[in-house]
Amino acid sequence: AANGFWSIPVHPDSQYKFAFSFRDRQYTWVGLPQGFHNSPTLFHQCIVNILQGVSTPSAIIHYVDDILIQTDTKEKHYALLGEVLGLLKEAGLKLNPSKVQLMRDSVTFLGVQISAGGRIPDPAKVKLVQSLPRPHTVTALRSFLGIVGFCRDFIEGYSEIATPLYEHLKDNPGKKDELDWNPTSEEAFLKLKQALTMAPALRNPDPTLPFIVEEAVSETSIIAVLTQEVHGKSIPVGYFSRTLTPVERAYDQCTKQLLGIHWIITQTEYICGFNNIIIRTPHTPVALQIKGQVKGVSTQRWGRWITELDSKRSQYHEGGNYHTGAACWAPALDKKILYKCHPSDSAQKAETEYLPVWQKRGFCTAENDILYHQDPLAWVTPEQLHLPLILYFHQISGHCSPARVLELLQGLYWWPSIKEDVDNHLSLCLVCAQMNPLPRKKQVPMGNLHLPEGPWDTLQIDYCTNLPPVKGGYKHILVVVDMFTRWIEAFPTHRNDALTTAKILWEQIFTRWGFPHHIESDNGPHFIADVIRTMCTMLRIQQAFHIPYRPQSSGIVERFNRTLKSSLKKAILESTDIMVKSSPDWVQALTGVLMAIRATTVRTTRHSPYELMTGRPMPIAHPCGVPLPTSTNYQHQQFFAQLQEVLQTKLLSAAHNMGISHFRSAISHSPMRPIQFQIGDSVMLKKFLRVGGWDTNWEGPYEVIDHLGPNVQLAITKRGRPKQMLWFHGDQCKMYEKQQQTDKDDQ
Template identity: 25%
Template sequence: MKPFAHLFNKLPERTEWDHEINFTENAPTEISSKVYSMTPLEREELDKFLDENLATNRIRPSKSPYAAPCFFVPKKDGSLRLCQDYRKLNDITIKDKTPLPLISEVLDQLKDAKVFNKLDIIWGYNNVRIREGDEWKAAFLTNRGLFEPTVMFFGMSNSPATFSRMMATIFREMIQDGSLANYMDDFIIPAKDDEELEARTICFLKIAKKHNLSFKRTKCEFNVSSTTVLGTVIGNGKATMEEEKVKAIRDWAIPTTVKQVESFLGFANFYRRFIKNFSTIAQPLNELKSKKGEKWYWNDEQQQAFEQIKQAIASEPVLALPKDKGQFRVEVDASNYGTGAVLSQEQENKWHPVAFMSKTLSEAERNYEIYDKELLAIIKALKLWRHYLLDAKEQFEIWTDHENLKYFREPQKLNARQARWYLMLQEYDFLLRHIPGKTNTKADILSRLIKPDTSNDNRGVEMFKEKMFIRRLEESTPIYDVTLLHNRRFEILADETVLEKIRKYERRETRVLEEMKKQPEKVWENKGIIYRQGRIYVPDNQEIRDFILHDHHNPPDAGHPGTYRMLESVKRTFWWPTIKTDIRRYVRGCDMCQKNKTIRRPDHIPLNPLPIPDKPWEEISIDMIGPLPKSKEKDAIIVIVDRFSKMIHLVPTTTSLTSMDLAEIYKEEVWRHHGIPKRIISDRGPQFASKFMKSLCKALGIERNLSTAYHPQTDGQTERMNQEIETYLRAFINYRQDDWTRWLPMAEFHYNDKTHAATGQTPFFLNYGLHPWKGNITVETTNPTATSLIEELENVREEAKAAMETNNEMMRERGNNKHHKEPFAEGDKVWLETTNIHSNRPTRKLDHKRYGPFEVLKQIGDRSYKLKLPDTWAIHDVFHTSLLTKVRDPEFDSQKKPTPPPPDIINEEEEYEVEEIRGHRRKGRGIQFLVHWKGYGNEDDSWIPRSSLENAEEALSEYKAKLPNGKL
């Protein structure tokens, strides 16, 4: 073997098919990534991989600005294969559209042959060099540093095109003289007799040996009179359609119910325009539909119609042979029992089916989560129709009816199966399109054709051996899902009445009790309360759920959060099946949120978010809200934000604040908790940042001046933060807006205790590793060690940083989206923007964003509406649609406001009850008072003369007491 030793460590020579990596024009100058965590075994395998490939020069140390993470995928034999995550690289790589041979030409080349050999090659990626000068683009990051490959690695975009170009070059002569047909990894040697076949095969194998090519013996066919090529059966001088393409249709079981007939006809209806006299043929089956509820029958007439329609679907002109031009579409669906798919191609401006698939799920596959089942349907379809889709001339679309695939849009820890699927998907150029189930009928029906026997699924499976248990406990201990619970505290409300109601109604829910018996590791009982994976299960009782929703949304410490933050808050403690839907409905129907929250249009999202800090309080942003109405002699708010954890500190101050004053505030309120920042972001200019840092050093007694980097505000974080603070204050401050300092601590607490969409964590948790206790009864507590708490906090911060990177990408992608409003109808209730309306409140900044609700009387022109306004409003009643927002009616009892009370009858005259006096003004020789009526909104406030308030002396006295010196 020694004379051939060089073959085992020699780097492949450079060739005309070296793999090229060409970037798009908007490619970034750098791509960063983090090192994925690995097990000790994986680290050992990584060292082995690096050492071996460094020795053969297949990789080398790199200084590239690009870095792809890497991870291990288990092979079927149990060994590990290192894979690079080249998703970001592939996104900016120009797709190589080197054409494969035309399918029609390949078939024409073979159809007259009498005998064939068919060989399936093993793709040798590492036998192809990366084009000189492109190696740095494919660099990958490990815990031993950054390396770049000199040979092609699996997962790179365009690798199939490179491989195809390589094969076409190596076997050029045989392909040109007609003795070999090649399409991707399939090689077909045609011949008129056995002697010619043997000669051509020997010639082919000599060339393959010269280039160190290998073949999959189990997938090769020798001396056959017919073979399947590109979904077509070639042999005996003709080409026929492969049975696999239409097997799903030909094997369609005879219907035994009206529902099954409706399903079959629903599928057939998609292709009726291609089937001549479809209505006449299908009439016997349609008769069964019209007799739903009557005795079932199936006669020769129905059987003949059933077979005739199947035959029509499975042959031309319905089923078309694929052409070299025309976009492909793959429609997939997964049910609990199977996967279905339809491959279609656009030919002459019509979409024709090319092939059908209906596959039964195995017992193991039936255990997959729904998003895995849907992805499995895609994988099976791509494998089956690989020869059409791998080098499709146009980007093809995959239509799926499950939004569950969105699970894979976010960074996930892939299991071995998902990782293998991920690597396979990198080879294809496609777009995913979500199609609701009601419009994805074809694939949906195919996925439900077969219902296998599931009675033995998961039976007798011993998940854990007895020796794996350390000990048994007399009282079962809750088993927490690590990714869900993160060693956090779980609390319940201190309202014993609510607890008693939960206990009472839980006992009535037999379904939950059955689940508790079947899955004690997920559902258990403690002190009469049922827990599901560590959360209190809330029974199907509207009053209880309404109370919980109200308690997590309306009070000051809840602060009217949006759907995402409210869901995260409620789920710390509670769970019920419709929790997400209920919270969305609750938030949508909250009139306080509708009146006060800023409506963010997609085109308002900043396009250039700033780089992400590495840890909390390393980088801060500072801004001021003001001027505001005076509250305890303060007229402004300093907003200090940690850009990593999103934690905020709010400090009341004055608009005359100097940099030295700000330094004192920072020292007293922030520095003693978090230290000195490395960078400051402010829209007040670099001089402001510099003066602030100098003043801070002076206040702290630091002799040397610390320098700081300055960035102008470009990510919109502080602006959005200011909006959230203002929104909170609008919901709780009084009409005069002079008590906002009272609500500031609660606004700060509310924000820091709510999950941030960019990080997926609360600012409290990212800073301290736990959630604040809010005086509730703690029913389940874990006590992590200091070491595990630190490790967990580091992991959570890493996850948060990755989440923020993803959020930044989403911000860029959504930057140019447009927003379109629905038209309003007569009688609709709408909110009216306060943009051009002057109220009696001191500042617009803390006033409601919208007034109303008002009724739409009629539409004026294309984009304006006439509203029914209060009689006291002396303004034009026609408004452009941009100033109007449709009212979302409340759906929960706690949100519904009582009907305004009828007027009292005093001295035979109607009189409404005064709830509050909100202002006064001189009118002529007298004084008028701004009155807020009990049970009515602010828009109904009205100016009333003193003489009309003789029955409101108490309200007048309270108003005067709040004035300076108690005088008007």
């Protein structure tokens, strides 16, 4: 049918649901649109209703807008074709003359070429697959697997062959990501192309003959072929396969075979219908299932489904191997089963019943003797010696881990709670607490920075220090970054004190760009001094201070500091000879570096800071004499209106991109499992200033008296001293002892 979807009108009461805008005008669909999710289903049902009036419905097969008419004589074909065309005309549908295939004994229907001799893949698709090069991106690989997977019924063991290619699509990679191609992938790619090129013709199903299913299960896949015997020769009707899930791969072989039988029968149901099915399998799972010797919830569910079918068992001999299977299955839901399974072989009984018992007992063996415990006998230790023994072995082993201490103890001593006691007592070892590092997986996950509401809403400021002194006495750079646009300002200074900071903020930032709502910084004396606090209070600016020794809290300005230093070094190396000039003038290179940073697109916002501030890319001179694009001669009011529109679009895009970036940042750190600190817990605090090479890494213990958030900050005080509110990040603390430790442990 040509433009079949548009032939179905949409009710006027529902037309508003399909409204859309195009070039500042509003439209709506009055006919069924092609992009609607339910359009194929609705049109298919429409064709079903139209073709109900034909005289021979069994001679017509249709799928959505494709109709196949099959008859055994020309006279019948002409008559049936006339009926179908008349019904379609009466319904107001049209046909596409370029796609109509009339009076042929071989037609292409739904991508498959069908004739009296059977079915083969569409030669055009086969030729297309042969010409496809090796995929380099995820999109190209998905396209190749989509074309080949459409013809998977013609490829024996498709799932097992294509498994290396599907490995590249795990974890949902990006569409343009490059593939990590390897020899295994190349072999699978060539095998699929060769298998499709040499695909055999599949027999058209004959409902008068029984169907034969030959099924096998490997470690990773279920493979089956559906055949029918004609003149003593098996001819394939279709190939079926699928990969096993990680859970299914852990099944024993008997359960895998039962899963394969259940899957292939349900998979071929649309072909076999109510015909008899002969199943040939290298195992006897059905007999074991009916006797109740295969355990598990899934297998019991399959068993109830199997017992609803009449079956009988037969032996199939081929090449000296016996394949036992359930044969001639036909639905008989209203009959009782008069079937009793033969006794199973001893090997299968051992596999299904005795192997789990043997595994639970540790695979112990005995030859003409009784079973016994192979470990040496251990001394049952009185309770008074538990702690001295643990501390003794912990000290002589060099304060090793609890697992090592437990290993030393279990060779000679035993008591019921030996493992718990070792863990509890060694968690109180002060020496280990002062030296052992904090495990990576127990660190606090990275959180999200405060998202500003717009340009110049929130600033981050910091000093870039440790720069070589230059002419003029400049040794520091005050860096100011707008968190929304990522616009950067940098000012060389002689000192990094509070008065210098306040002067630059007033003269260079506030008077040029206006007053922000928030300023974030570290706890340096140049930011927490009274002059800065007073100025911010008078200007209604809220100050936020980050945790000490935690540069991640000021991640944006710290990242710009690194970029600034690196760019300055590159500019100096390019323009001067460091070996000759001992003190390069980085002040002169600073302005050019700032221009380059402002013109570079930021990955988070996907715009350059200059674009978000001015609404247009930064004009840059071209070295080849290419003329710069001339600006349109706008009037002021017209330019202002266009600038507002452009800025609004870019700022909204940047805000959206920043939200996505923070979300991905939170996801990427989610595998960490932070410790949940509670009030009253004892923790060790990381030392930031150590004296000498033998100083400890941690100090304490300290007591937790408050916390802001479950994993972010802690307020601690040292035991035996007045409590002080000292805030630290969760990664700077580690648990020393749990709150629920008993007095018995302290003793």
